[in-house]
Amino acid sequence: MKKVILFSALVFSTFAFSQNSGGVTIIESKKTDLKSELPKEKIKSFDQSFQNFAVALKNLDKAKIKSLLSEKVNDIVTDDKIKSLSGGINFERKMEIYKNGYQTIINGETYPALQYKFADDSSAPPKDLITVIFEENGKILGVKPEYSK
Template identity: 55%
Template sequence: MIYMKKIFLICTIFAFYSAFSQQSKIKVIESKKIELTSELSKDKIDLYHQFFLKFVDALKASDKEKLKMLISDKIKYYVSDDIIRNLVGGISFDRKFEVYKSGYQQLDKNETYPAIQYKYADDKQEPPRDIITVIFEEDGKILGVKPDYSK
């Protein structure tokens, strides 16, 4: 169970590093797409959205203490300054976020977590060019953030 969470976190970190380190025309395609099941209720979306906006504000301000309060205890140990810098580079703070999809993401055979995929409000393409997937714990703390953006 814990291993799956670590694997998810490591894959997320790898995705950040691979996205920033690629200078060639080779494109990395993940073998496992994020599949969301059963949509979240409006109340849950509102709760998680508020946590995400606080998280984005803390990222924008480089407020590490506030970030530590908003992320899950399960991943605090793995979050480094490099990961935070890469996350800051993967999220546009000047654009407004909209919920694209919501649901539950299965990280382990027995555990599913609430997830929201965000798109930017000015992105009218279907599917959106840039998506930020955020995995939450039930209490709203953030377990994972994965920006997928076009170059």
């Protein structure tokens, strides 16, 4: 799990220090607050996209991973980052959707997002969450793990 945090920090720090004017930046809040809810068909579509991403990550299928990522982040995701992320996720724990809605990032843009919790986490609120931000077309824009200390 520490590798997941490290990978996310590397991905989001790249956004923060990039020179591109239209890029995506890191998410500001420590705990992600999702606003309003997504339509059920969007939730199903985004969830399927993330599940495909998780399977591709588990199998280290780099071509499939790149096809599921947004063009905005595809250039900065290297093979080393993919290996690091895949080694840091416990694929034995089942994830389920905890919340859904829209996430506003630092530059003011709003994107659809799903928050996942681990099915074996019965605490309220869950101790460990993974927020996945999508573009409207279903491509993954970012993954932000939120782990309790």
